[in-house]
Amino acid sequence: SAVFLGLMSRPECGFTGMISPDSVAADGSFAQPIGTGPFMWGEWKKGEYIHLEKFADYVSPENEGKPDGMVGSKRPLADGVKFMVIPDASTVKAGLESGVLDTAEISPDLIPEFQASDTMQLIVARNNGKNLFYIQTRDKVLSNPGVRRAMAMALDLDQLVAAASNGTGEANGSMVSQDSVYFSETQKKRLPYDIEAAKKELADAGYNGEPISIIANKRGNVPSFPAAVMAQAMMQQAGLNVQIEVLDYATQVDRRRSGNYQVISQSVAPRLDPALMYSFYVGDKDENASLMWDDPKAIELMNAAYAEADQVKRQKIFDEFHELMLKEMPGIFLYDMVDVWGATKKLKGQPVWQSNARLWEVSVTD
Structure with missing residues (x-):
């Protein structure tokens, strides 16, 4: 198969799920996801947020020090990541302007505003x-x-x-x-x-x-x-x-x-x-x-x-x-x-890859 590796790593809505046996409780019900990456499961509040915690013992694969979406550098530079559920685009914009949000996908019609901002940056990929x-x-x-x-x-x-x-x-x-x-x-x-x-x-x-x-x-x-x-x-x-x-x-x-x-x-x-x-x-x-x-x-x-x-x-x-x-x-x-994303200028790194959030090698400066 020429596509085996692509199938195993596909990032889109038809992605392949690989589940650890420890994710399943004794009664067969799903307990929690257990991954292999730089962040680990923290907390989920339905309809509000998902919180991931830094996996301090994570060892990044050998690499040239840059993330590439595949097997490049994958260091967790933040203590954790909180994915917020915000359905309203104007609320997302206000969150980025105020600094409550560090990065988010934005509507393309906001591009000129983000390009001209002193506090926000535009990310296009x-x-x-x-x-x-x-x-x-x-x-x-x-x-x-x-x-x-x-x-x-x-x-x-x-x-x-x-x-x-x-x-x-x-x-x-x-x-x-x-x-x-x-x-x-x-x-x-x-x-x-x-x-x-x-x-x-x-x-x-x-x-x-x-x-x-x-x-x-x-x-x-x-x-x-x-x-x-x-x-x-x-x-x-x-x-x-x-x-x-x-x-x-x-x-x-x-x-x-x-x-x-x-x-x-x-x-x-x-x-x-x-x-x-x-x-x-x-x-x-x-x-x-x-x-x-x-x-x-x-x-x-x-x-x-x-x-x-x-x-x-x-x-x-x-x-x-x-x-x-x-x-x-x-x-x-x-x-x-x-992908059109906005971020505060305090954010360092590339937070999106192939339409997915990629938060390793990403940090926020004071």
């Missing part, structure tokens, strides 16, 4: 996650690849990404992250922004103004809604009858999992290997309705990427996959996700 438009390839209208290609060619992707990301993102039409060793010249290819070519694709496909609905949510830390608004305006210029349906995130997830959608403006958490990213989108839709693309060749290439360990051979697999995706356009990939 790209990760392997994806912002994209899921397309239901079994929909009556969208089952035609020509319509899907027209949708992609109607987008001025650079302009859309700049606006939707508040200038933090860079357009990437590939499933492969820009920071991956597999992000080749082939992966940089994307369909051109060409309104007239999009109109021709629609005419050839027999499109006759049928409505196309984009589902979006208004969570502040993802570009779901602004990306949908920009796409709607751009696609309408090519003659696409695009509408937007705003749902709460939980309902949006249910719609994706059931396959009940035409287009979804979606953000997908980071995967550490392109094949793991593929598996979130590609496969038998009859067995798993949440999957986006069930092209037999795409499934064959994904399975090959799971098995093939040679980097040169894997590169050929990923490049062939990307060329096929540009032809079939089962979804429109916009840009790699960007």
Whole structure:
């Protein structure tokens, strides 16, 4: 398996759980988590906070003195870490301004304010996650690849990404992250922004103004809604009858999992290997309705990427996959996700990696 280590260390919502036998009580119930890292379990107050304590006896792996998210330096420089549950973005901002909070994820529209602050700092870090438009390839209208290609060619992707990301993102039409060793010249290819070519694709496909609905949510830390608004305006210029349906995130997830959608403006958490990213989108839709693309060749290439360990051979697999995706356009990939965090200027270190808090090698000065 070429992805075994990636599976064992995956940071996203499908991560692998490894549980110590000592975490389970004599009656079989779960007692508490026992990890292997620089912090250990302290206290959990449901709906309020989780407190971790410094593990004083922790020995960091041999390293060059820098954290790298894998096996770099992992010293616990703080006595403890308290994760607060704060659902309101304005309260988070006020907490950072007052110093009650040391660091937190913030809404991208606060970037100029944090850049200009004397007491706060801005932390922007790209990760392997994806912002994209899921397309239901079994929909009556969208089952035609020509319509899907027209949708992609109607987008001025650079302009859309700049606006939707508040200038933090860079357009990437590939499933492969820009920071991956597999992000080749082939992966940089994307369909051109060409309104007239999009109109021709629609005419050839027999499109006759049928409505196309984009589902979006208004969570502040993802570009779901602004990306949908920009796409709607751009696609309408090519003659696409695009509408937007705003749902709460939980309902949006249910719609994706059931396959009940035409287009979804979606953000997908980071995967550490392109094949793991593929598996979130590609496969038998009859067995798993949440999957986006069930092209037999795409499934064959994904399975090959799971098995093939040679980097040169894997590169050929990923490049062939990307060329096929540009032809079939089962979804429109916009840009790699960007973590936008704020912190007090007293905080030293990098508190986020691949959309997860990483609090080793992080400290707060007096």
